[in-house]
Amino acid sequence: MKHIWIVLFLVTSQLFAKSEIFIRLSQVGFLPNDIKSGVILSDKELNESHFKIINSTNNKFEFDGKIGNDEGQFGNFKYSYKFYFSDFNKVGNYKIALKSYRSFNFEIGNSIYSPVVKELMKFFPIQRCGYTNPVGHEVCHIADATSLIDGDKTLIQTLDVTGGWHDAGDYVKFLSTTALTTYTLLFAYDFNNEKYGFDFDNNNVPDILEEAKIGLDWMLRAQTDDNRLIIQVQNLQDHDVGWRLPENDSLTFNRPGYIGIGKNIIGIYSATLALASRIWKEKFENEVFADECLTTSQKYYKLKDVVQDIDSAGTGHYLDNKHEGKLALAAIELYITTKDRNYLKDAKKYGLAAGAEYWWSYGNISTFAHYRLAKNDRYFLELIKQSLNSFNKSRNSKLFGETVSLGWGSNLTQIGTALQAILYSDISKTNEFDSLKISVRDYLLGKNQWGISFVSNIGSNYSKNLHHQISFINKITLPGGFAAGPVLKSSVQSYNLPFTQRDRYSKFQTEYAYYRDDRMDYVTNEPTIINNAMAVLLFGYFIE
Structure with missing residues (x-):
């Protein structure tokens, strides 16, 4: 019996360790009076959970909100949720916090665009x-x-x-x-x-x-x-x-x-x-x-x-x-x-x-x-x-x-x-x-x-390996580069593109929306x- 409990504990611990939550929202941010929203992808249930807005400058909590109902499975994630915080309009730099997870930085202000x-x-x-x-x-x-x-x-x-x-x-x-x-x-x-x-x-x-x-x-x-x-x-x-x-x-x-x-x-x-x-x-x-x-x-x-x-x-x-x-x-x-x-x-x-x-x-x-x-x-x-x-x-x-x-x-x-x-x-x-x-x-x-900004050099996580000869040869991230955008997975596969690196977004790909940040991808990038x-x-x- 003792051995069974040990095995169960190890299995449960491993499952919990693999649980991941990803918070998606604009990495630039919002005008004060904007509609403000985000999406959460999760492989564990989060019903009735609250999110907080943290001031990135002093790490103080500024706002508490409740996420919406489960929107259902999305790709590899069993659960997905939307959340809103339009009522929060204080100018500043922030992150969304959900349990121990954090979003990328974003800003609320009048001059962010x-x-x-x-x-x-x-x-x-x-x-x-x-x-x-x-x-x-x-x-x-x-x-x-x-x-x-x-x-x-x-x-x-x-x-x-x-x-x-x-x-x-x-x-x-x-x-x-x-x-x-x-x-x-x-x-x-x-x-x-x-x-x-x-x-x-x-x-x-x-x-x-x-x-x-x-x-x-x-x-x-x-x-x-x-x-x-x-x-x-x-x-x-x-x-x-x-x-x-x-x-x-x-x-x-x-x-x-x-x-x-x-x-x-x-x-x-x-x-x-x-x-x-x-x-x-x-x-x-x-x-x-x-x-x-x-x-x-x-x-x-x-x-x-x-x-x-x-x-x-x-x-x-x-x-x-x-x-x-x-x-x-x-x-x-x-x-x-x-x-x-x-x-x-x-x-x-x-x-x-x-x-x-x-x-x-x-x-x-x-x-x-x-x-x-x-x-x-x-x-x-x-x-x-x-x-x-x-x-x-x-x-x-x-x-x-x-x-x-x-x-x-x-x-x-x-x-x-x-x-x-x-x-x-x-x-x-x-x-x-x-x-x-x-x-x-x-x-x-x-x-x-x-969770990517399709505009190079904008946001915390952006397209870096655009299909562009000048930037590649000069070994720079293309200034102002703007990716073509996702397509059906089958569309990319039909071209047999010679990708140069592993897909760091593989966990988030679906049959209906596929994007590769790879310099050889002239379809999406x-x-x-x-x-x-x-x-x-x-x-x-x-x-x-």
């Missing part, structure tokens, strides 16, 4: 190409484009499309993503020039407009003599020559440019230039550049009825499946700039055709147009609301509040759902979807199953210029 935006903006100078004063590498790709590809024909001629940004961790450049990135930066400033007029380099020019100019200059260079556009520079051979700094690229003099045009490309291209025209005229009083942007925007918009719906030039990346939303955006931006009501008529026509998209990605940005149109016609506000109701339904059914199913670029898509909530509230003057935008924000900064631009727009909104 400015450092996030500042960090995200550091990514763009690293992505710069050509003679654009890049950071982290030397001037590169000075011969773009070394030949031109027009359908099945390779033309032995060149066109100066130096400059712009490398799209991601590789050295390919795309017109569609450059234009959307540039538009997003410009839109942010136009949306609220106080929040987004930050000048971290203290040169009296808003940083967001300085960076947008990199994109604008490249977009204007992308015009061909026959009124088409360079859609892409370089192809998949970029991936076949190994990791290198861009100035050491063995393909420097073998970087073709692909010629194309379509309604979708015209839409985002003309919209961006029309918006730029207003800003450069009003902010900088630069009539010459403003006129160049507007004239070019109008020139290409006029071609919309004589070109194909969807451009498919290039190597098949970033292909849209519709064009109406982007044409609506071009038309409404041209209307705002020129006051020509023919553009407004077009904008409404294309905006109605686009409808509610229930999504957000590089090809699904109709809400930008619907937001502009809603100022003239409230029906377009209802289209935004339809999508938001769908996102809320998804969020409310998931422990960590994901607003969409997780596919490639899920962080971008989730950001887009929060941006739609922001734009809706700006027109409706309601707080109906405040919980959605805060939920997405917090998810990206640590309130997720892995590659940064892109679009993602960073959208993240700047989201987190900048919370600057006070």
